[in-house]
Amino acid sequence: xxxxxxxxxxxxxxxxxxxxxxxxxxxxxxxxxxxxxxxxxxxxxxxxxxxxxxxxxxxxxxxxxxxxxxxxxxxxxxxxxxxxxxxxxxxxxxxxxxxxxxxxxxxxxxxxxxxxxxxxxxxxxxxxxxxxxxxxxxxxxxxxxxxxxxxxxxxxxxxxxxxxxxxxxxxxxxxxxxxxxxxxxxxxxxxxxxxxxxxxxxxxxxxxxxxxxxxxxxxxxxxxxxxxxxxxxxxxxxxxxxxxxxxxxxxxxxxxxxxxxxxxxxxxxxxxxxxxxxxxxxxxxxxxxxxxxx
Amino acid sequence: xxxxxxxxxxxxxxxxxxxxxxxxxxxxxxxxxxxxxxxxxxxxxxxxxxxxxxxxxxxxxxxxxxxxxxxxxxxxxxxxxxxxxxxxxxxxxxxxxxxxxxxxxxxxxxxxxxxxxxxxxxxxxxxxxxxxxxxxxxxxxxxxxxxxxxxxxxxxxxxxxxxxxxxxxxxxxxxxxxxxxxxxxxxxxxxxxxxxxxxxxxxxxxxxxxxxxxxxxxxxxxxxxxxxxxxxxxxxxxxxxxxxxxxxxxxxxxx
Numbered sequence: 001x002x003x004x005x006x007x008x009x010x011x012x013x014x015x016x017x018x019x020x021x022x023x024x025x026x027x028x029x030x031x032x033x034x035x036x037x038x039x040x041x042x043x044x045x046x047x048x049x050x051x052x053x054x055x056x057x058x059x060x061x062x063x064x065x066x067x068x069x070x071x072x073x074x075x076x077x078x079x080x081x082x083x084x085x086x087x088x089x090x091x092x093x094x095x096x097x098x099x100x101x102x103x104x105x106x107x108x109x110x111x112x113x114x115x116x117x118x119x120x121x122x123x124x125x126x127x128x129x130x131x132x133x134x135x136x137x138x139x140x141x142x143x144x145x146x147x148x149x150x151x152x153x154x155x156x157x158x159x160x161x162x163x164x165x166x167x168x169x170x171x172x173x174x175x176x177x178x179x180x181x182x183x184x185x186x187x188x189x190x191x192x193x194x195x196x197x198x199x200x201x202x203x204x205x206x207x208x209x210x211x212x213x214x215x216x217x218x219x220x221x222x223x224x225x226x227x228x229x230x231x232x233x234x235x236x237x238x239x240x241x242x243x244x245x246x247x248x249x250x251x252x253x254x255x256x257x258x259x260x261x262x263x264x265x266x267x268x269x270x271x272x273x274x275x276x277x278x279x280x281x282x283x284x285x286x287x288x289x290x291x292x293x294x
Numbered sequence: 295x296x297x298x299x300x301x302x303x304x305x306x307x308x309x310x311x312x313x314x315x316x317x318x319x320x321x322x323x324x325x326x327x328x329x330x331x332x333x334x335x336x337x338x339x340x341x342x343x344x345x346x347x348x349x350x351x352x353x354x355x356x357x358x359x360x361x362x363x364x365x366x367x368x369x370x371x372x373x374x375x376x377x378x379x380x381x382x383x384x385x386x387x388x389x390x391x392x393x394x395x396x397x398x399x400x401x402x403x404x405x406x407x408x409x410x411x412x413x414x415x416x417x418x419x420x421x422x423x424x425x426x427x428x429x430x431x432x433x434x435x436x437x438x439x440x441x442x443x444x445x446x447x448x449x450x451x452x453x454x455x456x457x458x459x460x461x462x463x464x465x466x467x468x469x470x471x472x473x474x475x476x477x478x479x480x481x482x483x484x485x486x487x488x489x490x491x492x493x494x495x496x497x498x499x500x501x502x503x504x505x506x507x508x509x510x511x512x513x514x515x516x517x518x519x520x521x522x523x524x525x526x527x528x529x530x531x532x533x534x535x536x537x538x539x540x541x542x543x544x545x546x547x548x549x
Contacts, residue, residue, distance in 0.1 A: 099356065173393040177455070180349060181406040182383035182462055191409065192395055 031269055034262035038062065041256045047263055053227040053238075055247065055257040062260040064267065066229045070144070070237035071268075073230050074219055075212040077148025078155055082212075083205050085152070086159030093160075094167045095189055113157035121221030124150035129222060136234055142224035145233040150222050151212050159208040166200025167193065203279045210275035214268065216241035240264050299326040302466060302496045303348060303385075308362035310343060312355070317343055320362070321522045323515055325466075330488060330497040332511035332528065334504055336548065340520040341500040342390075345468050348498065349385040350378050366466070383410070386464030390471040392451035394443035394458070399426075399435050402443045402454055406462035421461050429457035430487055449480025456487065467491065469499040473506065485510050504544060508532050516540045 039047065042062045050063015089109070093102055128149055129141030170193050178188040194201070224236020225246065244261050251257040303325035310318040318340045325331050333341045346352045347364060350371065364371050371381055383406070394402050403422040404412075412418060422439070426432040431453040435446070443454055452472060459467060469488065473481040488497060488510050501507050507514050507528065514531040516524045516539075524531060524540045535541045542548060 171393070173389060173391060174395060176351060176354075176389065177393045177395065177458075178405070178409075179354075180351060180382055180387040180389075181409065181458065182379050183405070183409040184379050187409045191405070196396055 028269070031262055031265050034259060035266040036259075038256060038259035038263040041259070047260075048267060051229055053243070055251070055260060060256060062256070062263070064240070064243075064260075064264055066227050067238055067240045067243050067264065068267065070223065070227075070230055071213055071239040071241070073144050073233070073237060074147045074151060074223060074239050075209055077144060077233060078151035078212040079205065079209055081149055081152025082155035082159050082208055086156045086204070086208070087163050087201060089156065089160045090163035090167060091189070091194075094164055095185075095193070109157045109160060113161070115154075117154065117215060117217040118221070120150050120154045121218045123153075124218065124222035132234075138234055140224060140236060142222055142236055143234050144223065144230055144237045147219050147223035147237070147239070148233065150218050151215055154215070154218060155208045155212055158211060159204050162204035162207060163197075163201050166197040166204060169200070170196045199282050199285055203283045206275055206279040206282065210272045210279065213275070214241060214272055216245050220245050240268050244268075299329060301325065302327045302367065303498075304365040305344075305347075306363040306365070308344075308347065308360065308364060310340075310347060310352070310361070311359040313357045317520050318347075319521045323522060323525055325496060325498055326513065327496050328492060328494075329512040330492050330499060330510050331513040331515065332507035333498065333500045333515045333517060334502070334507045334543075335517035335523075336543070337502060339517040341502075341517050342470055344517065345470055345498055345500045346387075348466070348468055349382050349387050351387065353378065383462050384464055385466045385468060386459040386462055387468045387470065388452070388455050388459055388472050390474045392448055392455055392475070394446070394451050394454050396442065396444055398440045399443050399446070399454060400439040403457050403461050405458060410462070422457075425457040425461040426454075428460050428491070429453045430483065430490075431457055447480070449476050449483060452476060452480065452484060453487065456484075456491075460491075464495065466496045466498070469497065469501075471500050471502065473501070473503070481506070504532075516543065518543070 042050070047062055047064060048068065049065055050061065051065050052061040052063045053066055054061040089105075093105060097105065124146050125142070128146045129143075131141065132138060132143065132146055133141030174192050174196055175188055178192045179185075183191065219239045220242040223239055223242055225238045225242065226236040227238040227243065228235075230237045244264055247257070248261055251261055301324045305321050305323045308318060308321045309316060321344060323331075333345060335341050343352065347360065348371075352358055352360075360372060366381070366385065369376070395405065397405075400422055403425050404418045407418060407421050412421070423432060423436075426435060431450060434450060435454075438445075443451065446454060456467075456472075473484050476484065485506065488499065491497060492512075499507075499510065511528045513526065514528045515522055516531065516535075516537075518539055524535060524537045526536075531540065532544060535544060
């Protein structure tokens with residue numbers, strides 16, 4: 001009886017374990033199957049390098065370059081905001097903050113991480129957008145800058161907690177060795193701890209990028225939504241995710257527009273995959289560098 | 295023969311607390327110039343805690359507290375005006391586990407001088423070579439100074455750590471169980487090195503290996519449950535200990 005129970009549980013967990021893989025496969029297949037027809041309409045190269053996105057015109061134009069550039073622009077801005085703040089916060093928490101400050105800050109960051117993205121969107125719309133509109137005399141405050149900043153703030157806790165992990169796996173004996181050699185706290189931090197955690201910190205930033213590119217609700221709300229090639233941070237833009245979210249409901253099932261949106265999803269999928277593989281590769285190097293001897 | 299060498303380090307009635315827990319009780323100990331002082335005792339007796347007080351490595355432990363005085367050349371090293379960085383340059387430390395930085399061999403040895411502000415490349419090269427020669431590692435690594443230090447064997451890593459420590463030109467060197475993770479041959483090399491270094495430096499070594507203490511040290515302090523049970527010339531401690539506890543420990547009755 002016991003033996004059967006064991007076999008049963010063994011296979012139960014095998015099935016559960018592989019279900020994630022099954023979902024991933026199903027989603028991937030679906031995206032690429034639904035994306036393929038658009039490339040009969042617009043060849044792949046024309047699709048990703050086309051400058052005009054007019055899906056409802058007659059004849060329609062399916063060029064997603066403006067959307068790709070918008071995604072990159074907003075993400076770049078978000079990383080510029082989130083990387084220094086996230087890394088700085090992590091350094092403060094692990095290296096400088098006393099127990100009391102940490103006990104106070106850590107839960108705050110967790111709350112920040114738990115705020116739904118739609119709430120960040122509200123914040124961007126109601127606070128940041130009017131501010132930038134006034135400050136830069138813009139026709140609308142809903143622009144790449146607002147989206148970057150909102151996304152950036154959103155990414156801080158994510159990057160921070162990954163960097164904290166990277167710093168905490170730096171063995172204590174490195175710090176002690178450095179201090180014992182007459183280095184001060186700051187030298188120990190910049191010459192030993194941060195280099196040893198370097199790849200982990202890079203991984204955190206890459207994963208932050210990957211996550212920002214995929215973020216939808218915030219950019220839908222605050223990026224402004226104009227599908228034109230962005231020339232500055234102060235223009236309204238339309239990132240890939242926002243395009244899909246905004247247009248999916250109105251694209252007739254099976255139409256070229258419908259397939260084009262799946263085409264965007266496929267591009268997005270490949271991009272995030274690249275970033276995640278990159279992060280994994282950097283992380284791997286990190287483990288090798290610190291060596292198995294430790 | 296009995297010309298008393300001068301006292302370099304002195305602890306006077308030192309007690310140490312982790313929070314409420316008292317882990318060292320009124321330790322008074324003199325450490326003599328150009329000699330090797332071994333600190334022996336069973337695990338958890340406070341040997342490592344004690345040696346880490348001598349270069350203020352325990353400062354980093356939150357909630358810890360020191361009572362009593364520790365003097366280096368007659369100066370209380372726990373006075374607020376004492377520069378800890380300066381102190382640690384004078385009192386170097388080699389740790390239990392070899393802990394080279396994940397940098398090149400050269401960068402490891404040059405680390406101390408570089409953080410002190412030495413930038414002259416030629417001078418650094420000189421310091422690195424001298425230090426590696428003193429730690430008997432030079433011949434083995436002179437052709438691979440720019441390789442990652444983690445490619446060295448455990449014993450070589452420990453000698454690298456000794457070289458790294460020597461590069462700062464300390465006067466006292468603290469060894470915290472330096473051979474705990476090494477094989478017998480590597481251990482023998484470190485012991486020979488310690489005997490060699492004694493000519494120039496004052497050495498304190500924590501060890502749980504009694505034979506090691508007998509081989510390398512001039513003075514031995516026996517710690518038990520955070521107390522200094524007996525201290526004296528090594529020959530005397532190992533042949534005619536005064537305290538029954540010391541005798542029993544050395545005879546292997548506990549520990």
